[in-house]
Amino acid sequence: MKKILLIKVPTFEYPDDVETTNASEQATFSWVLSLAMACIVGFMKRYFTGEYSLKQFDMNGVAAGKAGSLNEVGRMAIDEAAKVISETDFDVFAVSVQFLFSQQYADDIIELAKRKNPACKVIVGGGFATIFPDKSINKQNVDYSVIGEGEHTFVHILNKIWGIDDPEFAEKWPFDGYAEKLDDGNVVIVPKGMFLNNLEDLPQPFWNPEEHRKLSKVNPRASIPVMASRGCPMGCSFCSTHLAWGKKVRFRPAAQVVNEVMTTYKQYGFKHFDFVDDNITFQNDWFVDFCEKMSHVQPEDLNITFSNFDMRFLNESVLQGLKKIRVQSVTIATEAGSKEMQRQISKKLNLDRVRQIVKDIHAEGLYVHNCFIVGFPNETLAQMRETVAFARELRTESIQIWPAFPYPGTRLYDEAKALGFVTYDEEDYGSLKYRKGGIKSSEWNVEDVKAIAYDANIELNFLATPFFDTESGREILKNKSMSVATNITDHAVANIVSGFLYGEFDLNEDKQNHFYNKALSILLEKDCLFKRYMHMDYPTLNHFRNWMEINKPGSYDLVFDFIETDADRAQLAQVITASQSGV
Ligand code: B12
Numbered sequence: 001m002k003k004i005l006l007i008k009v010p011t012f013e014y015p016d017d018v019e020t021t022n023a024s025e026q027a028t029f030s031w032v033l034s035l036a037m038a039c040i041v042g043f044m045k046r047y048f049t050g051e052y053s054l055k056q057f058d059m060n061g062v063a064a065g066k067a068g069s070l071n072e073v074g075r076m077a078i079d080e081a082a083k084v085i086s087e088t089d090f091d092v093f094a095v096s097v098q099f100l101f102s103q104q105y106a107d108d109i110i111e112l113a114k115r116k117n118p119a120c121k122v123i124v125g126g127g128f129a130t131i132f133p134d135k136s137i138n139k140q141n142v143d144y145s146v147i148g149e150g151e152h153t154f155v156h157i158l159n160k161i162w163g164i165d166d167p168e169f170a171e172k173w174p175f176d177g178y179a180e181k182l183d184d185g186n187v188v189i190v191p192k193g194m195f196l197n198n199l200e201d202l203p204q205p206f207w208n209p210e211e212h213r214k215l216s217k218v219n220p221r222a223s224i225p226v227m228a229s230r231g232c233p234m235g236c237s238f239c240s241t242h243l244a245w246g247k248k249v250r251f252r253p254a255a256q257v258v259n260e261v262m263t264t265y266k267q268y269g270f271k272h273f274d275f276v277d278d279n280i281t282f283q284n285d286w287f288v289d290f291c292e293k294m295s296h297v298q299p300e301d302l303n304i305t306f307s308n309f310d311m312r313f314l315n316e317s318v319l320q321g322l323k324k325i326r327v328q329s330v331t332i333a334t335e336a337g338s339k340e341m342q343r344q345i346s347k348k349l350n351l352d353r354v355r356q357i358v359k360d361i362h363a364e365g366l367y368v369h370n371c372f373i374v375g376f377p378n379e380t381l382a383q384m385r386e387t388v389a390f391a392r393e394l395r396t397e398s399i400q401i402w403p404a405f406p407y408p409g410t411r412l413y414d415e416a417k418a419l420g421f422v423t424y425d426e427e428d429y430g431s432l433k434y435r436k437g438g439i440k441s442s443e444w445n446v447e448d449v450k451a452i453a454y455d456a457n458i459e460l461n462f463l464a465t466p467f468f469d470t471e472s473g474r475e476i477l478k479n480k481s482m483s484v485a486t487n488i489t490d491h492a493v494a495n496i497v498s499g500f501l502y503g504e505f506d507l508n509e510d511k512q513n514h515f516y517n518k519a520l521s522i523l524l525e526k527d528c529l530f531k532r533y534m535h536m537d538y539p540t541l542n543h544f545r546n547w548m549e550i551n552k553p554g555s556y557d558l559v560f561d562f563i564e565t566d567a568d569r570a571q572l573a574q575v576i577t578a579s580q581s582g583v
Pocket residue numbers: 011012013031032034035036037039040094095096097098099100101123124125126127128130146148149150151153154225227238239240241244245276277278307402405407434
């Protein structure tokens with residue numbers, strides 16, 4: 001019996017020794033079961049003919065339910081993986097690494113695995129192996145690196161390692177898309193020739209009951225990822241998805257996807273399914289058919305979300321389909337608010353059409369989440385402001401704006417590199433801290449872009465969101481701001497919004513005071529970044545300022561830096577902090 005140990009490394013960054021206290025660089029983390037592992041194991045269970053035992057471990061589970069800095073959690077995750085490695089026997093050690101920036105976790109655990117069993121074969125798949133098969137295979141302890149879509153390649157490699165001859169399998173799927181280290185140390189790279197053509201052949205992902213039990217405990221409302229299609233032909237400059245999935249779009253049969261959702265719901269009790277497709281509506285007919293089929297069997301408590309819709313494929317029939325399966329919110333990716341940047345990043349959206357689409361979605365009573373990127377290599381500050389102005393004009397319920405990040409394998413990376421504008425250390429992929437930005441220019445630096453993006457996020461998600469306008473919107477906003485306030489403990493604005501919603505609408509003074517007190521104590525910290533929003537004219541902030549003036553005389557001056565000496569500042573801060581207990 002052959003033994004396989006398969007580990008998924010964290011999807012959050014590798015710990016560096018810098019504990020960030022900057023709320024704009026912190027993120028909330030929620031553990032999502034690994035679809036990569038589920039797909040690979042599901043496929044192996046159906047097509048691998050050898051006898052084997054399998055142990056799976058997802059290092060992300062260690063972080064589940066933990067708030068605040070992930071630095072410490074990253075170290076705990078490595079310790080947990082070390083324990084699993086020491087307690088498990090294995091001949092094959094397989095690792096899944098979704099993001100480039102978490103490659104260092106893989107390096108660490110592979111070293112531990114080889115130390116325990118120097119004869120084991122190591123197979124790695126995911127982001128790093130896909131983008132850099134040569135660098136990946138040249139790492140000391142790696143025997144095979146898998147490029148992109150990897151289910152069939154994994155089975156081919158297992159067959160090769162264990163000398164299993166399976167002509168039927170070999171005929172169905174050619175053995176390519178991998179790098180191999182030979183016994184003499186030489187390396188062979190076999191480029192990817194084909195992607196899985198007929199996705200009907202893909203079995204249902206296998207959800208590991210052990211991981212499922214663990215997740216249900218920390219988050220009973222967790223969502224489960226579903227992937228109905230693979231491949232994207234669009235070629236946006238900042239995106240690397242084509243390296244893993246190719247440019248040809250392939251769909252699984254709609255009935256099969258509905259069946260997957262329903263059996264997972266029944267077997268595991270998951271109630272929320274999140275489709276991670278790059279664009280689920282590339283084939284409109286497929287989508288309409290899926291919604292129709294799903295709506296016939298969808299139980300009341302089963303919710304569906306989709307990670308993205310390409311606006312060029314969003315039309316009336318799609319919106320009606322969404323309503324049939326009770327989807328509440330539509331995510332779109334506008335990315336840039338100027339015609340010139342639309343051209344430069346090859347997104348090429350017509351901005352008038354974007355305006356219309358947002359109106360159409362709103363007219364159907366659905367919420368809109370809109371994604372943007374600022375800070376492309378040739379972008380001017382004025383163009384970034386155009387993007388923010390466009391986001392503001394559209395008045396979607398929520399947005400995300402990220403600084404552009406030049407991931408290797410993208411055209412954006414090549415452009416930034418050619419101009420000498422890449423700011424991270426390319427020899428250290430652990431340094432790809434996407435929240436810290438990765439591009440500078442002759443006009444601006446990373447900090448300028450981060451500030452533009454962060455300010456827009458605060459304004460359009462917390463201060464000026466149309467969620468305030470309706471009761472259901474306010475409920476969503478309240479849950480969201482309380483969750484941010486819990487997970488990013490220094491987030492003054494999330495506390496203010498929570499306090500405002502409780503005080504102004506629910507007339508719950510205790511809760512209002514609780515959140516406002518917390519916000520004030522954060523704002524009294526000397527370098528609190530949220531001070532810069534406090535002068536703004538929004539109902540939320542006006543309400544909070546009134547509360548300060550009435551309840552905490554003197555705090556206004558402190559927050560707005562009107563106190564001149566440090567001694568006076570310290571004394572007043574002490575008085576205000578002391579007065580907070582018991583309020
Ligand atoms: C869902 C998703 C997210 C979710 C992640 C949820 C989660 N924890 O899984 C969220 C929304 C949080 C997210 C965020 C980001 N994401 Co994202 N995300 C995706 C998306 C759409 C789907 C991922 C997925 O589940 N795929 C399905 C599984 C089956 O695919 P897979 O993991 O690649 O596995 C296959 C192969 O890689 C291979 N394989 C994988 N492991 C192994 C192991 C072995 C042993 C073998 C043999 C094979 C193998 O076989 C698998 C099956 O074919 C992909 C795009 C895409 N279409 O894949 C982008 C993608 C992964 N994201 C990307 C990026 C850049 C980000 C962000 C950094 C965005 C940003 N702000 O800059 C953030 C950062 C994440 C973080 N740490 O918070 C890039 C990754 C680039 C890279 N490789 O580093 C991708 C590829 C999108 C892109 N446009 O370029 N993301």
